[in-house]
Amino acid sequence: MVDLTARLSGLTLKNPVIGASGCFGFGREFNEWYDIGRLGGIAVKGLTLKPSPGNPLPRIAETAAGMLNSIGLQNPGVDAFISEELPWLRGRDLAVIANINGHSVKEFALITEKLNGVEGVHALEVNISCPNVEHGGMFFGTDPQMAAEVVRSVRCETRLPLIVKLTPNVTDITEIARAAEAEGADIISLINTVAGMAIDIKKRRPVLPRGVGGLSGPAVKPVALRMVWETAGAVSVPVIGMGGITDHRDALEFLMAGAAAVAVGTGNFRDPMTGIRIVDGLTEWMEEEGVHELAQVIGAARFCPA
Amino acid sequence: MAGDYWGKVRENAAISREIYRMTLDLPEIAAAARPGQFVMMTVSGDEAQDPFLRRPFSVSGMDAAAGTVSVHYRAVGRGTRAMARKAPGDSLRVMGPLGRGFWWDRGLRRAALVGGGVGIAPLLPLARALTADGIQVGAFLGAQNKAGLFGADVLEAAGCRTYAATDDGSGGYKGLVTELLLKVADAQGFFDSGAGDVSVCGSQGGGSVFACGPAPMLRVLTEICGVRRMPCQISMEERMACGLGVCMGCAVSAAGADGVVRRARVCGDGPVLDGAEVRWDG
Numbered sequence: 025m026v027d028l029t030a031r032l033s034g035l036t037l038k039n040p041v042i043g044a045s046g047c048f049g050f051g052r053e054f055n056e057w058y059d060i061g062r063l064g065g066i067a068v069k070g071l072t073l074k075p076s077p078g079n080p081l082p083r084i085a086e087t088a089a090g091m092l093n094s095i096g097l098q099n100p101g102v103d104a105f106i107s108e109e110l111p112w113l114r115g116r117d118l119a120v121i122a123n124i125n126g127h128s129v130k131e132f133a134l135i136t137e138k139l140n141g142v143e144g145v146h147a148l149e150v151n152i153s154c155p156n157v158e159h160g161g162m163f164f165g166t167d168p169q170m171a172a173e174v175v176r177s178v179r180c181e182t183r184l185p186l187i188v189k190l191t192p193n194v195t196d197i198t199e200i201a202r203a204a205e206a207e208g209a210d211i212i213s214l215i216n217t218v219a220g221m222a223i224d225i226k227k228r229r230p231v232l233p234r235g236v237g238g239l240s241g242p243a244v245k246p247v248a249l250r251m252v253w254e255t256a257g258a259v260s261v262p263v264i265g266m267g268g269i270t271d272h273r274d275a276l277e278f279l280m281a282g283a284a285a286v287a288v289g290t291g292n293f294r295d296p297m298t299g300i301r302i303v304d305g306l307t308e309w310m311e312e313e314g315v316h317e318l319a320q321v322i323g324a325a326r327f328c329p330a
Numbered sequence: 331m332a333g334d335y336w337g338k339v340r341e342n343a344a345i346s347r348e349i350y351r352m353t354l355d356l357p358e359i360a361a362a363a364r365p366g367q368f369v370m371m372t373v374s375g376d377e378a379q380d381p382f383l384r385r386p387f388s389v390s391g392m393d394a395a396a397g398t399v400s401v402h403y404r405a406v407g408r409g410t411r412a413m414a415r416k417a418p419g420d421s422l423r424v425m426g427p428l429g430r431g432f433w434w435d436r437g438l439r440r441a442a443l444v445g446g447g448v449g450i451a452p453l454l455p456l457a458r459a460l461t462a463d464g465i466q467v468g469a470f471l472g473a474q475n476k477a478g479l480f481g482a483d484v485l486e487a488a489g490c491r492t493y494a495a496t497d498d499g500s501g502g503y504k505g506l507v508t509e510l511l512l513k514v515a516d517a518q519g520f521f522d523s524g525a526g527d528v529s530v531c532g533s534q535g536g537g538s539v540f541a542c543g544p545a546p547m548l549r550v551l552t553e554i555c556g557v558r559r560m561p562c563q564i565s566m567e568e569r570m571a572c573g574l575g576v577c578m579g580c581a582v583s584a585a586g587a588d589g590v591v592r593r594a595r596v597c598g599d600g601p602v603l604d605g606a607e608v609r610w611d612g
């Protein structure tokens with residue numbers, strides 16, 4: 025027997041595989057394919073204070089080994105999440121991570137207040153990294169001061185484990201990670217999507233109406249891995265790694281780079297069984313390698329200065 | 331319930347200068363698919379990462395006895411061009427049947443099917459199912475030119491009156507298929523049968539329009555049907571990432587019976603939507 029338990033400060037997952045925010049809905053659709061209770065956790069679709077209709081279509085543009093999205097945080101709002109989606113999720117055996125999005129520092133605090141003490145919410149993921157909204161979003165995640173301010177305001181409101189999700193669209197991601205840690209982040213997750221673009225040469229216009237979209241999928245994996253490596257080396261809180269993971273080998277790369285858990289996003293779109301395939305693949309791999317617990321893998325690729 | 335299967339290609343060939351038909355062994359999907367539902371095909375190999383996303387295609391034929399499913403497609407980009415290169419014996423990963431197909435009830439007497447381009451595809455199994463239910467069906471096919479027209483043989487074999495229109499006049503009526511529909515349907519008094527509760531297909535007047543094709547065509551059709559109080563179901567096409575209802579990539583605007591405008595996922599709430607409910611300007 026191998027032990028896949030992932031211990032992230034204050035948040036314990038029975039295995040390190042999480043459905044990534046925006047790529048796993050509220051879990052219902054994938055539960056038609058397998059018992060989502062077999063995953064370590066789910067980060068639900070990004071929630072805003074009020075229901076949000078999202079961006080105009082088209083919202084998807086496929087690119088080499090990946091895709092650009094411009095969903096714009098379409099979601100039913102935090103209240104509807106609590107009343108309509110959470111009761112169902114409570115019956116599933118996995119950690120529920122509420123991904124929260126504010127247009128202002130104050131809104132982050134207001135959403136947090138609503139989720140405080142609500143049964144069935146195991147952690148908050150503060151999304152300061154969405155490239156697809158006009159106000160807030162990635163803006164908060166590209167400046168250490170702004171990031172700190174958001175994290176501080178959420179930290180004041182809650183004792184729930186606090187995950188801060190970083191954008192890769194910065195010069196030095198460790199700077200933002202350290203700012204978040206200093207303000208009391210319990211866990212850092214990364215990466216959100218990479219700002220990118222595609223142009224329709226026939227129309228001579230960007231494919232996506234807002235021009236810029238967020239790149240995800242295998243195309244971003246090397247960038248994500250490098251940033252997880254850097255971040256895990258710069259902070260002492262645990263890191264959740266994501267970006268282009270499609271099988272257990274990808275997941276192992278992130279774990280060996282120093283991530284304590286991984287999230288799977290775009291991979292679910294190609295194969296709805298991706299999450300569970302990774303759990304099974306990791307289990308088998310550990311058995312074959314004689315690795316008894318996950319901790320033995322985490323950071324295994326990091327050089328050890330004498 | 332949808333599943334994800336390896337489908338072995340039985341036949342894959344160009345049936346005209348523009349249109350290909352692929353038939354695959356997919357017994358589970360063949361048994362479960364309803365007219366208007368679709369499948370998501372993986373066009374790159376299992377280990378390949380590119381093209382990463384699956385492609386959506388309407389089921390254009392299902393034969394439960396033979397265990398086969400067909401799609402008609404145009405080779406327009408790198409995914410469909412890769413499909414065109416598949417040979418009998420090759421296998422593709424196919425997820426389906428997905429989405430909500432066309433619906434009707436016992437009140438339906440007469441149906442006009444309107445297909446534009448590859449939008450003809452889902453109308454083929456629909457025509458078979460409707461005529462099997464004893465419903466009188468007229469089919470209106472539109473394309474840019476003759477090479478884009480297909481399915482008339484299937485439709486006629488199913489017992490439908492079939493009409494064709496092309497933009498350049500190379501096949502059938504020269505002009506838009508919606509113009510042709512108006513001419514024929516008005517002459518036959520088709521729309522007179524529609525007056526009634528437009529939200530319940532066929533329940534009142536006994537007539538309904540079922541359509542699939544480019545968005546401008548569908549929009550014009552819903553306007554035509556709106557004025558004449560004729561139910562109109564449309565199968566829509568949007569860019570999809572998941573096809574499963576989770577990514578929100580395909581969300582159009584639609585007003586419910588209560589008049590409140592909501593987001594409807596073409597992949598999950600559709601692809602067939604009540605045309606009267608769709609809000610075209612977002």
Ligand SMILES: Cc1cc2nc3c(=O)[nH]c(=O)nc-3n(C[C@H](O)[C@H](O)[C@H](O)COP(=O)(O)OP(=O)(O)OC[C@H]3O[C@@H](n4cnc5c(N)ncnc54)[C@H](O)[C@@H]3O)c2cc1C
Nearest residue numbers: 086385386387388403404407408409410448451567568569
């Ligand atoms: C519900 C549904 C049913 C469909 N049924 C059929 C059918 O029966 N026959 C047929 O020929 N086509 C059908 N289409 C369109 C078909 O999915 C596209 O032609 C195909 O995805 C193009 O892929 P490509 O790689 O060749 O093109 P590329 O342009 O290289 O594709 C790039 C990306 O854009 C997407 N895309 C491109 N064109 C379309 C389009 N028109 N609609 C949706 N996504 C698109 C692709 O899926 C891919 O993600 C349907 C689309 C939907 C949504």
Ligand SMILES: Cc1cc2nc3c(=O)[nH]c(=O)nc-3n(C[C@H](O)[C@H](O)[C@H](O)COP(=O)(O)O)c2cc1C
Nearest residue numbers: 044045046070093151215216240241267268289290
């Ligand atoms: C369609 C789509 C929607 C997303 N929505 C959110 C979101 O609401 N909140 C969030 O924090 N990240 C969101 N993301 C980012 C993913 O959670 C993830 O960080 C990113 O896609 C990289 O991982 P991947 O390559 O495995 O998808 C979204 C990504 C995609 C593709």
Ligand code: FES
Nearest residue numbers: 573575577578597
């Ligand atoms: S394609 Fe993902 S929700 Fe429809």
